[in-house]
Amino acid sequence: MEQWLKDDERLDYLLAEDLRIIQSPSVFSFSLDAVLLSRFVSVPLQRGNIVDLCSGNGVIPLFLSARTKANLIGVEIQERLYDMAVRSIKYNKLEQQISMVHGDVKEVPPTLGIEKYDVVTCNPPYFTANELSDKNASEHYAIARHEIHLTLNEAIEASSRLLKQGGKAAFVHRPGRLLDIVTAMRENRLEPKRIRFVYPKMGKEANTLLIEGIKDGKPDLKVLPPLYVYNDQNQYTQEVSEILYGDKA
Numbered sequence: 001m002e003q004w005l006k007d008d009e010r011l012d013y014l015l016a017e018d019l020r021i022i023q024s025p026s027v028f029s030f031s032l033d034a035v036l037l038s039r040f041v042s043v044p045l046q047r048g049n050i051v052d053l054c055s056g057n058g059v060i061p062l063f064l065s066a067r068t069k070a071n072l073i074g075v076e077i078q079e080r081l082y083d084m085a086v087r088s089i090k091y092n093k094l095e096q097q098i099s100m101v102h103g104d105v106k107e108v109p110p111t112l113g114i115e116k117y118d119v120v121t122c123n124p125p126y127f128t129a130n131e132l133s134d135k136n137a138s139e140h141y142a143i144a145r146h147e148i149h150l151t152l153n154e155a156i157e158a159s160s161r162l163l164k165q166g167g168k169a170a171f172v173h174r175p176g177r178l179l180d181i182v183t184a185m186r187e188n189r190l191e192p193k194r195i196r197f198v199y200p201k202m203g204k205e206a207n208t209l210l211i212e213g214i215k216d217g218k219p220d221l222k223v224l225p226p227l228y229v230y231n232d233q234n235q236y237t238q239e240v241s242e243i244l245y246g247d248k249a
Contacts, residue, residue: 004022004087004091005022007024007026007027008024008025008026008027009022009023009024009027009084010022010023010024011023011091012029014059014062014063015244015245015246016066016242016243016244016245016246017062017063017065017066017246018066019062019065019066019092020088020091020092021057021058021059021062021088022057022084022087022088022091023057023084024084027080027081027084028056028057028078028080028081028084029057030056030057030059032229032240032244033123033172033208034056034059034060034063034123034172035059035063035243035244036172036198036208036210036227036243037060037121037123037170037171037172037210038059038060038063038064038067038121039063039067039243040170040172040194040196040210040212041064041119041121041168041170041212042119042168042170042194042212043064043067043068043070043119044068044070044118044119045067045068045069046068046069046070047069047070048068048070048071048118048119049070049071049073049116049117049118049119050064050068050070050071050072050073050117050118050119050120050121051072051073051074051075051112051117051119051120051121051162052064052072052073052074052075052120052121052122053075053105053108053120053121053122053124053155053158053159054075054076054105054122054123054124054125054150054155055074055075055076055081055085055100056076056081056085056123057081057084057085057088058074058076058084058085058086058088058089058098058100060074060121060123061073061074061085061089061098061100062088062089062092062094062098064121065092065094065097065098069097070097070118070119071097071099072097072098072099073098073099073100073101073112074098074099074100074101075100075101075103075105075108075112076100076101076102076103077102077103077104077105077150079102082100082102085100086100104150105122105150105154105155105158106150106154106158108158108162109158109161109162112162113162114161114162115161115162115163115164115165116162116164117162117163117164117167118163118164118167118168119163119167119168119169119170120159120162120163120167120168120169120170121169121170121171122155122156122159122169122170122171123171123172124150124152124155124171124173125150152173152177152180152181152184153180153184155171156169156171156181156184156185156188156190157184157188159171159188159190160188160189160190160215163190163215164215165215165216166214166215166216166217167214167215168193168212168213168214168215169185169190169212169213169215170210170211170212170213171210171211171212172208172209172210173208173209173211174207174208174209175197175205175206175207175208175209178209178211181209181211182211185211185213189215189216190213190214190215190217191213191214191215191216191217191218191219192211192212192213192221193212193213193214193217193220193221193222194210194211194212194221194222194224195209195210195211195212195221195222195223195224196209196210196211196223196224196225196226196227197209197210197223197226197227198210198226198227198228198229199226199227199228199229200228200229200230201228201229201230201231201232201234202228202231202232206226227239227240228240
């Protein structure tokens with residue numbers, strides 16, 4: 001096991017997918033948002049090309065590998081997270097399906113290929129750079145969570161450049177940025193088609209949104225039923241439990 005792990009890293013289970021992933025409490029651990037995005041996005045079952053931007057430790061490509069046989073590429077700017085992703089992919093023997101690119105999302109479309117991909121997913125930094133208030137936060141977490149290297153507009157623009165006409169882009173973000181997201185999507189030829197709001201529990205305000213658009217699609221937005229994370233007993237709802245644990249729930 002030691003050959004796979006460095007420093008304070010650990011090997012966690014992705015239970016529903018029967019996979020393992022390398023994580024680190026001081027560098028990066030994926031959140032529920034990544035899990036929800038990987039289940040929300042529409043993907044081809046058998047073939048195609050998919051790119052995941054802001055890939056972190058490769059969690060979304062790993063999740064998607066259980067849903068599709070398409071080729072998967074993850075893009076991550078932080079070398080340490082990229083390295084964790086590469087090792088997780090090798091551990092799960094998925095090198096034939098998943099590859100990682102160490103690079104800047106803003107610069108990667110010409111390298112990977114303009115208008116070449118069927119699906120793009122992105123879990124971008126949620127907070128503006130000037131919202132960086134916790135000075136003790138690790139640099140890795142700060143870059144993942146704040147728009148230090150990548151703004152929302154830049155993430156959406158890169159997604160559109162990668163997508164074929166008719167391709168789909170899916171994002172997870174905060175409801176407070178909804179209008180910014182929709183505006184940026186339409187400015188970049190991505191027509192919002194599906195949206196779902198995620199609530200901590202019934203009676204609370206939504207704290208997450210999932211949105212999917214089609215490149216050059218026709219206007220017709222479907223608002224899906226709400227997703228509640230916890231029930232009144234502060235346990236995962238059945239839907240979230242099945243997403244996380246599958247038949248093991």
